[in-house]
Amino acid sequence: MTCAQAHDRLAELAPLAGDDALPQDLARHLQSCERCREHLHASRLMWDELAHWPEQEMPAELVRTVATRARAEAKTADSPLAIALVFGLVAALVSAFVISSRVSLDHVPPLGLVGVGAVWTVLYSGLFFLFRLAKEHQRAVFFLTRAVLVAGGMFLLLSYLSPVPASITFCSRYYVTQPLLDRISIAATYFLFGGVYAGLPMAIAAYVTPGPLRENTAMQGTLAGGMFALLLTPGIIMQCAPFAFGVLIGWFAGALLGSVLGGMLGFWLRARIA
């Protein structure tokens, strides 16, 4: 081994710690060559010299600050359920307010209103909770819940612009739609309108909210539509109180079918066009 080769080997191995083992050929060269031995020795001395840069204690204030911040962050991070409940309550109140501003709720007993409000809070909270929980780990669930929440917002807007009962009253007097509505029962009418009022927002939401494009758009649509129909139930019950039970069933069945079909259509269209 030449000196140049020895230098190259040393640079490759960087045997800076004194107890680093050396390959045989290199060790043999070092034994016979004082210059290369000195080169390694001086390098190891330099490495040891670095130890004269002493460690310093962390300032006590820094330790305190990090500990305090860690506690604070842990507190907010540990209560996703509480956050979801607050969001759920606000969303339920807003929804009830929107409906009550367009439809008279005089016929609903106060206790019934509280019950419906509570159910709505639970449903919204569950969705928000799922939404937040799934954000990091379950992207597919995250996108589904987001589409459902967006659809919920659109349903409220639609109900505010023209609530279902008002639309039905209008259509039953309008000369084009009157003959059709005259021929079907009131429950069937609500089935029809319930389907459109649920299917339209769900289809649009499924189409516009970005997310991964899944092969199984039917499954996506069914899941999102099912969740959405469940979310609409308190609103349907509130508005149905003055009508017969058949209307309630008709409306709910229409909403469920509309949601699922709307969801399927929206997801399918998005996958198709992308």
Place this chain on the structure above:
Amino acid sequence: MSRTSDSTNNSDSELMQAYVQGDAAAFDALFIRHGGKIYNFLLRETGDPALAQDLTQETWLRVIRAKDRFKPGSRFTSWLYTIVFNLLRDERKRRRRRGGENHISIHEADAVVDENTRPVDESAEQAEMRDAVQVAVSRLPEEQRRVLLLTKYQGLTFAEAGDILGISEAAARQKAWRGIQTLRNVLKGNQ
């Protein structure tokens, strides 16, 4: 305090997983284990105690906020130093933006030595040598300096240092050796 974080035998990765699952004491254990090391690394890397404090704090806040992104079973120190290096990169960018052409980047200043922390029993020559080493290290090319800091002071192997810096173990060894040779030349001139 919970069962998991009581034990000092727990690996970093286990502690981190315990923390992700809501064991706040596991975070304390990790901070006790690595807080000082990170602070000293940043102190040596930046030469600025105030900046080192800020960046240490920010590093641990990022650990807290990004805890869900820690992959179970992966090496905690690699993840931790990746955060540190990202912060250093951001800080350098920020300084460059703020200062335009005339910026003083980390390490262009000579004032690496903090007078307040000088050991009392140190002789004048020792102090001089130490100051010279610190200035010389701080002026090394970035990768050479970082390999030396990670292996000499943070107790990492060349393979671990290379992993963190995104280079091979062989490259880390070569950079360390080259760094040592540069220091020898610089300090020979000083004496």
